[in-house]
Amino acid sequence: MEKVQSRAVGPDVLRSLAILLVMLVHLPVEATPPFLVGVRTYAWLGVDVFFVLSGFLIGTQLFKEVSRTGRVDLKSFYLRRAFRIFPAFFVVLGLYAIFPVIRDAPTMQAVWSFATFTVNFDFDPRVGRAFSQAWSLCVEEHFYLVLPLLVLLLYRQISMGWALLIAGAMVVGGMILRYTIWESQVGVLVAADKLRDAFAVYLRDVYYPTYTRLDGLMFGVILAAARFFKPELCKRYAPPRIAFPIGVVLIVAALVLFSIRGPLAETNLFLVFQAQFGAVAEFPLISIGIALILGAMLDLEHVLKRWPIPGAATVATLSYSLYLTHKSVFHIDGLIFGEENLQDGLGFAVYLATSFAAATVLWFCVERTFLLVRDRVLPPK
Numbered sequence: 001m002e003k004v005q006s007r008a009v010g011p012d013v014l015r016s017l018a019i020l021l022v023m024l025v026h027l028p029v030e031a032t033p034p035f036l037v038g039v040r041t042y043a044w045l046g047v048d049v050f051f052v053l054s055g056f057l058i059g060t061q062l063f064k065e066v067s068r069t070g071r072v073d074l075k076s077f078y079l080r081r082a083f084r085i086f087p088a089f090f091v092v093l094g095l096y097a098i099f100p101v102i103r104d105a106p107t108m109q110a111v112w113s114f115a116t117f118t119v120n121f122d123f124d125p126r127v128g129r130a131f132s133q134a135w136s137l138c139v140e141e142h143f144y145l146v147l148p149l150l151v152l153l154l155y156r157q158i159s160m161g162w163a164l165l166i167a168g169a170m171v172v173g174g175m176i177l178r179y180t181i182w183e184s185q186v187g188v189l190v191a192a193d194k195l196r197d198a199f200a201v202y203l204r205d206v207y208y209p210t211y212t213r214l215d216g217l218m219f220g221v222i223l224a225a226a227r228f229f230k231p232e233l234c235k236r237y238a239p240p241r242i243a244f245p246i247g248v249v250l251i252v253a254a255l256v257l258f259s260i261r262g263p264l265a266e267t268n269l270f271l272v273f274q275a276q277f278g279a280v281a282e283f284p285l286i287s288i289g290i291a292l293i294l295g296a297m298l299d300l301e302h303v304l305k306r307w308p309i310p311g312a313a314t315v316a317t318l319s320y321s322l323y324l325t326h327k328s329v330f331h332i333d334g335l336i337f338g339e340e341n342l343q344d345g346l347g348f349a350v351y352l353a354t355s356f357a358a359a360t361v362l363w364f365c366v367e368r369t370f371l372l373v374r375d376r377v378l379p380p381k
Helices: 007-026 034-039 045-069 073-100 112-114 134-153 160-191 196-206 215-229 233-235 240-259 268-299 301-306 314-316 317-339 344-377
Strands: none
Touching: 007 034, 007 073, 007 112, 007 301, 007 317, 034 134, 045 134, 045 215, 045 268, 073 112, 073 134, 073 317, 073 344, 134 215, 134 314, 160 215, 160 268, 160 317, 215 233, 215 268, 240 268, 314 317, 317 344
16 A cells, blocks of 8 residues: 555545445444434445546556556556455455355345456345445446556547547446436336335446446546646646536536425326436536546645645545445444444444454455555566
8 A cells, every 4th residue: 555645635535535425325324323314315425436536546547657658567457456456355255255144134146246346237136235335346347457458559549539529428328328227127117116126126227237337437537638638728627716616516416406305206207307317317417526526636735735634544545445344344233232222323433433443454464465565576656
């Protein structure tokens, strides 16, 4: 892991926020303090923040390398990603497989689908929900696999304008695909008032698959390309005073449109509209907003370094271990203390304390160990 002083404050703040939101969305409402219940409703935003960050950071890394050397060292890239992702993931997956008692749900998808990072395809929560957060890691793994190849193939072959056109086509294509899936599968169940089945099918066919969740990664890569290849345009047209408020407005507008209540709020017609909007347009709107906020925070790095948020770098450092372990940790908390005793503030405090304790152990024993090995056997980037 990079030394704390070498880390950028802005991305660390966003990464810390993202993992805390992910942890909150998986916390049972009974163990959620009242002041966080409203936030919990939208805590799924944490995943979108992670996607934009990944797109930006990996895109920037690849653009720097290809600009400096004219190529992408695919072997080094994939090995570095493997050292970063695989050890902690397979340790946790092994524990899930060997010790069913730690599973955060009674049923679990096939272990092989987790091990091959394909669990997010046909992931039906009605069949198995344990370790469900791994779906987003699968999306990122597919992104890590494909993006270096695209950069290698397209670098110097197409202009920035064509690259943006292709990216825009992919975003629009994703919207059309989600709409088609909605119309053919999910909307039918909503209209028939089979809301539980509709939500499960929505997760399986719209929310989890890689081919429907490229918006955040795509806009992260676009931000990386814009800042790396056209920095003067970013400074001129997207300074922090413009980018930050527009980003906030886009996110708030998406959430308001998704959550608005009115005379039709309890009707199937309203549910169809609301869920269609979420399935089709919400992902790109939110992703653009997050990308604009990230760009603004990068430009304000000199300010953020003077007033750092205490603990942000630590939480960001532990974010991957927290991501892997937090659901099973709270399940174990319930077994030890009793779920009825983990209510409101006490449950929340126990959840935070035990989650960070488990993540710290995993980071020191596994993550950090393999990162040190990686830095010894692979050339520095």
